[in-house]
Amino acid sequence: MQVKILAFGVLKDLLGTATVQLQLAQGATVADLLRILEQQTSNLSMQTHVWQSLAVAVNREYSSASAVLREGDEVALLPPVSGGLGRRDAR
Amino acid sequence: MQVKILAFGVLKDLLGTATVQLQLAQGATVADLLRILEQQTSNLSMQTHVWQSLAVAVNREYSSASAVLREGDEVALLPPVSGGLGRRDAR
Amino acid sequence: MHVEIVDTPIESASIVAAAKADSDGAVCIFDGIVRDNTRRRQTLYLDYEAYREMALEQMQRLAAEAVERFRVRDISLVHRLGRLQVGETSVLIVVASAHRGAAFDACRWLIDTLKKTVPIWKRETFADGAVWADGEPFPEHLAARSAEAQG
């Protein structure tokens, strides 16, 4: 089956593209997808922390790693968000 | 000695005036002054709670009941304040 | 700091614009407006009066204390006196700061403390009468008579 990947922020830079179509085995989960993408970019080893801190939205809803993907899903890779103002504000 | 009394809000209505000069014995305190004023208005018995809840400013500084007054002092009688917006906001 | 007591409408937009600086990341604004009712009784208008000189001094001290205490960059604190119609601003507080936590904390402390300590009173005129609004009790250290003496 095919899903559409959207990448944002630093993940877009890492994947070198904002959108990509990906072929996955039937029954693949969000975790499977992340493993595949991480392997594809493993030569950029400095960026591994990005894969640990991201969130994934499937069809615009936050989704867990165990969620099963379906044909035509829109899967967005979201680095930690930084809307509003500076991060130091949280402190 | 003579002091100048300023009354605000409901206390102004109660005393029937915003400013009054009052003759006091040398060494009189804020408490003495309040006792005199309370006696002068004692026929308006419904208003006694006002005398228990007020603050007094001497020369524009909040002052305790034990403060000794001096010739020419400006003594302001302040009902509980209600600037800003409604009281229920506090809840 | 911009601390003022005015007798004419508070120009919120220009006060807020003037309060910002390049080092600010957060501006927290409190706009106190005249509500159309108190405990469901219909309000026609409010008259604010103050012990003006003392009120201004107290407001200046509050603003200075808030800058010190919350480490915010700047504060504007403006209260209006006289007759106010429903919807008009009686008090405007603008706190500008590099960070938002301090801006919120300072703004809230300012309105809470102003309402208890700054000598301003409000006479509320309803469709069916007028009263001096109940104030909040003075903090113990400001009241002329202690709780003990009242008992």
Add this chain to the structure above:
Amino acid sequence: MHVEIVDTPIESASIVAAAKADSDGAVCIFDGIVRDNTRRRQTLYLDYEAYREMALEQMQRLAAEAVERFRVRDISLVHRLGRLQVGETSVLIVVASAHRGAAFDACRWLIDTLKKTVPIWKRETFADGAVWADGEPFPEHLAARSAEAQG
């Protein structure tokens, strides 16, 4: 409710004016502006980008949840995208309520929650380079990989 993502300057004054109603006594406003530095590194400008459809949906839910949770009357929540200069507003939150406590609480909850959950990112261009701003870690229930899986 007025929830919007815009690509042009946020007109704070008119949004605030439109947010007020006669039953309001308190309006709490948060204005997030572009600061001239981050950790003392000089900021030239910021570029905000979003997963736009999802960000708007998330903002709408946040506003509705805040109304429900804090019992405030109305909320305006506007975020700007694109290139912003120092001093410009990136996010404006306006909470109108009969009472001030709820207005402050809702306003603060909105900015705190927005910053952790709404998919918007910021690329910061300094005098000496550009970076994607570090975001705040996602709340545990939103992160794709649990703390356990990471260990």
